Every structure is written in C-alpha cells, then in structure tokens.
Amino acid sequence: MTSLLEIADLSAEVAGKPILKGLSLRVGAGEIHAIMGPNGAGKSTLGYVLGGRPGYEVTGGSVTFAGQDLLALAPHERAAAGLFLGFQYPVEIPGVSNVQFLREALNAQRTARGEAPLSGGEFLKLAREKAGLLRFDMEMLKRPVNVAFSGGEKKRAEMVQMGILGPTLAILDETDSGLDIDALRICGEGINAIMRQPDKAVVLITHYQRLLDYVQPDVVHVLADGRIVRSGGPELAHELEAQGYEATA
C-alpha cells in the first residue's frame, strides 16, 4: 500500500505551548482513518498544522504528503497538492460569494497543477452537480461564504466545497457536529461518493460512532495529549463509545 500521508514524530506548539508531542500516523491511499480523543487533545491542532495555519508552529518531526515535504509548502500550495481541511468551525466571510471564491480557488489549484482553468459554465455545472450530491441549495451557494448559514448548513457547504475542489486527502474536523440525523446521512454519503476512491484518503476527526456508521473507517486512532496512543480496527470506535477514553487509554 502506497502511503499518501506520513506523519513522523510531529511536534507543534501554539502560542508557545506544546500541543502535539511526537505524533506519528500513516495513511495509505484508499484508506479512511478515524481520529477520536478527548477535548483539548490536539485534534484540531493537527488539522491546522497540516493545513499550514499561521501561529501553529512545527517544532519537530516531518510530514510527507504524496511524496512531498508538506511542511515546506504554503497553505494554498498544500491545497493545490491535493489537501483539503474541513473546519470544525467554518469561517464566515462577508461579501464573498461561495461560487466566486470556489471558482477562483479551483482555477488557482488547476493552474498550479498545469491544468486548464474551468470556464464559468463548466464551473457552474460542476458546482451544481456537487451541491446536488449534498442536497445543498444552489442559491445558497451564491451567497457569502458561511454567512447566516446554520451550523449544519456550514458543514454541508464544506462538503460541497470538497466535492468541487476534488482533493486527494481530506482532513475532516468534526464534520458531524451540528448535523441532524438526515444531514448526517447526507454528509456521510457525500464523503463516500467524493472520497472513497483507490487514490484518495480521508482522516475523520470525530467524537461519535454515528458518522462512522456511514463512513466506515479502516483504522481508528485515539489521540490523547498530543500523540496517537492507540490504533485499531473499526471495533475500537465502538469500544471507545461504550467505555470512554480513560478506560481504553
């Protein structure tokens, strides 16, 4: 199995405080990994570090993504290389429409990869198809990014973004929080449709088994105090849900 993402002994700090403390993780192409763990363990920090968020300082270790040194790339270069970060709290951007920004973002990625940019018509066709997949109203996609969206709409909008951008690796940070039961199923099926392919992979950060009922993981990890402390098969998620993190740590 080719390893798409290889994190080795990664340490990172935020505002001078060590958060990731020697985290290692390998994700192969075609795999879905779940990361669970108590609040404050560093799960979102891991996502931000992989995305290259300013202020999240890597102090040690390495990250290789599709054969490249991920940490050497700027955030937009990581996106062009095929990384997508689903935010635990998607950011509202007043005055910037989803359609406008996604078309620019996709074409910037395509240009960086040496592909021809999509025309307005081609882009809208793609956007309509992916919005349909997530049962997301195309009219809402014309509105400003995440502004006045409910918690669940924000998460679904993020999955539409993922569909449009077509990444090879998605790090999805608590995509299931804020979703009602129907939206959970729609998002779960969306993730499968978009990402469950032999050359792609997903890292799902979640607290609950319920999303994993739809998106079945190959591997489940427990992240505690900045490290992966345990890994196992899908049954580990059930065990965690039944017994909590402390009993299994």
Place this chain on the structure above:
Amino acid sequence: MSEVLALPTRKDEDFRYSDLAALGTVWPVARETIVVAAGEAGSLVVVPEGELVARHLVVSLEEGARFDLFVLNAGHAFGRVAVDVLLGRGAEFRLGAAQLGNGSETLELVTEVTHAEPDAVSRQVVRSVLAGSATGTYLGRVAVARGAIGSDAEQSVRAMLLDRTATANARPELEIYADDVKCAHGCAIGELDASGLFYLESRGLSPAAAKRLMLQAFIAEAFVGAPDEDALAAAAQAALAGLL
C-alpha cells in the same frame, strides 16, 4: 481675494491631516457647483485623476431632490475630495466612497452635509484600504439646523490597514440643533480577518488573491447602486491590485 485664496494651515480643522506642500501645488481649488432642482434626481461618479489632485464639490439639493455621489480616490500621491452639501426639505443625499492608498500617498475625503430643512436624508458609506505608509482621512461633519426636524443622517466609516505603517484618520461629527432627528454613525479601523484569510488560502487561493477577494467585498459596500457599478468595481479592483 487674498483671504479666499490663502493656503490653509494645519490649524484649519478641514486640513488637519492634509499634505500641505502637495496642497500648495493645486491651490486654489476651483469649486464645482451642482444644483439638483426640486423633485429631480441626479448622480455623479468622481474618479479624480492625476498625481496631485484636489476637487471641491458644492452640492445644493432643493426640496425633494435626490443626489447620489460615488467617489473612488486612489492612486494619487495626494488626492483630496471635498464635498459640501446643502439639503432642502425632504431631500436625499447618498455618498459611497472608497479610498485606496499605498506608498506615502495622502488621500482625504472631507464632507460637510447640512440638513437645513426638515425631513432630509443623508447616507454616507466610506471605505478605506491603506497600505505602506499611506494616510487616509475622512472628516465628515453633519449639521442639523434648528428646526430641521425629521432629519435622518447616517455615516458608516470603515478603514482597513494592510500594514502597521499605514494611517487612517476617521472623524465623523454631528452637530445637531433640532429635536426629533435620527443620526447614526459607525466608525471602525481594523485589519483583515486572519482566520478568513487562512480559510480562503486553505482552499487554494494565494495570500494576495485571498486578500483581494476580502478587500473587494469590503469596498463593494460603497458602490452598491452606482450608475455603472461594474466599471467602478473594476477600477477599484485594479487599484486594489496595486496595494497587494
């Protein structure tokens, strides 16, 4: 004559933050008079041109008249736009302005709006984006005369600083001598939202493209409803590109 033409000094409130040396090269500034007759409507887009430039509009709105003014003040070492507005009964004045400065540019917008009679409306939306060591100033005085009841005046003034070395001066000012008036002013000076920028970058936009999108949205508020909104937005976008 010499009094009228004397170059202002820094003690003069309207020139407090001005570049007096630059002003001297364009002084005296001819007044451009605009009168909108009772019940009529007019609009004007002002995009001053030149390295050193100053304009001074004197607008008079008769009863029930309406005037929409849009200003794009960008790309001048010194660019000053002064607007005096006198509002008759039930008249309506709208200003949408953007000031985009870079380098050591000095951009100023100085407005004096007088609600002389009852029931007039004035709305001013001013957006400034300042990079380098540019200075952007908005001095906006709204005066509501005695007896001008039912006046409705609003000033929304926001500035975005792209560099710590840039300066924004914003002074919305109200002088109210009447009862039963509605006046609101909001004024904010800030920086681009870092989490918004990272969000856009994480989707593949370069830092410059992410900033440009957010700034375009920021200044777009000033040009809503302009006669040729797209052309104005395009001109503003070109000026913005020079700031990034």
